[in-house]
Every structure is written in C-alpha cells, then in structure tokens.
Amino acid sequence: MHPWLLAAIGGVLIGLAAVVLMAALGRIAGISGIASGLLAGAAAGDRGWRVAFVAGLVAAPLLLLLVRGDSGIGSPQVAWPWMVAAGLLVGFGTRLGGGCTSGHGVCGMARLSPRSLLATVVFIVFGVITVYVTRHLFGGLAA
Incomplete structure (x- = not known):
C-alpha cells in the first residue's frame, strides 16, 4: 500500500475517532489530556474509555505490523x-x-x-x- 494512502486512511481514522468520542461522550480526543487523566487516576466511570483509547493507539501499529509486516513507525x-x-x-x-x-x-x-x-x-x-x-x-x- 502506498505511504500516502496509509496516511490518508490514518487521517480519516483520527477524524472518525474524534467525532465518535465527541458524539458518544462529549469528550475531546486530545491524547495528552486522555493520557494525563488516565495517569492522574481518573474517576472509575471515566477510566474505561481512556484505557480503550490508549490501547487503540498502541494496537494500531501492531495491527499494521500483522497485516503489512511493517508497523509504519520506522x-x-x-x-x-x-x-x-x-x-x-x-x-x-x-x-x-x-x-x-x-x-x-x-x-x-x-x-x-x-x-x-x-x-x-x-x-x-x-x-x-x-x-x-x-x-x-x-x-x-x-x-
């Protein structure tokens, strides 16, 4: 797959994640805020979506590695x-x-x-x- 196509797909997924998070929870998909809330001990009801979001960030290059044989990170x-x-x-x-x-x-x-x-x-x-x-x-x- 061409690198520009991967970048375009990644951009669409970032936008989609931001829209879904805002629509579903009324939250902004800012990575630093999500991670700091997770590390600072977010409330129990606020922790699950933060863990899922960060897990998705880690899982994406691993999935790409499985599919492509290369994580895309370099x-x-x-x-x-x-x-x-x-x-x-x-x-x-x-x-x-x-x-x-x-x-x-x-x-x-x-x-x-x-x-x-x-x-x-x-x-x-x-x-x-x-x-x-x-x-x-x-x-x-x-x-």
Missing part, C-alpha cells in the same frame, strides 16, 4: 538522549499549552476555537524551527 532518526529530551519538552509544552496537536489541531480547529488556532500555529512554527535546527545546524543528530 526506525528512530535521532539518538535516544535527543528523543528523551524531545519527549520532556513536548510534555512541558502540552501542559503549558493546555493540550496537544490532537486536542488543539484536530478537535479545537474543527470547533473554530481561537485558542486552538493560536496553539496550532505555535506548534507548526516550533516544528519548522526544530526541523531546521536539527537538520541544518546540528547536522541531523543521527542515531
């Missing part, structure tokens, strides 16, 4: 210390911004939220800066 492009630093910065940023790209970029933009529009612009700008710095100033930070 190998790391940078060394582990850089990945750990990036993960910590992303965690800090999602806390500071009150959400992540899925919450703001997918759900917030669909709801025409001005806060989410600003957050998404900030995500994109810093993503472009990060790619430029890592690829051109630091020589790729190869793994």
Whole structure:
C-alpha cells in the first residue's frame, strides 16, 4: 500500500475517532489530556474509555505490523538522549499549552476555537524551527 494512502486512511481514522468520542461522550480526543487523566487516576466511570483509547493507539501499529509486516513507525532518526529530551519538552509544552496537536489541531480547529488556532500555529512554527535546527545546524543528530 502506498505511504500516502496509509496516511490518508490514518487521517480519516483520527477524524472518525474524534467525532465518535465527541458524539458518544462529549469528550475531546486530545491524547495528552486522555493520557494525563488516565495517569492522574481518573474517576472509575471515566477510566474505561481512556484505557480503550490508549490501547487503540498502541494496537494500531501492531495491527499494521500483522497485516503489512511493517508497523509504519520506522526506525528512530535521532539518538535516544535527543528523543528523551524531545519527549520532556513536548510534555512541558502540552501542559503549558493546555493540550496537544490532537486536542488543539484536530478537535479545537474543527470547533473554530481561537485558542486552538493560536496553539496550532505555535506548534507548526516550533516544528519548522526544530526541523531546521536539527537538520541544518546540528547536522541531523543521527542515531
């Protein structure tokens, strides 16, 4: 299957998951909020759907591995210390911004939220800066 087709299918599934979660539970499909609620000890009635959502995130590449023989994730492009630093910065940023790209970029933009529009612009700008710095100033930070 061509990579662009997989990306298109993935995009449709993300949108569908966001719509179903909003329609069924009135919740926003923001991964950072779902995961933090799960880790922070969400109420008993709120825990099941969070576990199912996170399990789906983990199961999807495993299912793709079964079907295609490749998870679609690829190998790391940078060394582990850089990945750990990036993960910590992303965690800090999602806390500071009150959400992540899925919450703001997918759900917030669909709801025409001005806060989410600003957050998404900030995500994109810093993503472009990060790619430029890592690829051109630091020589790729190869793994």
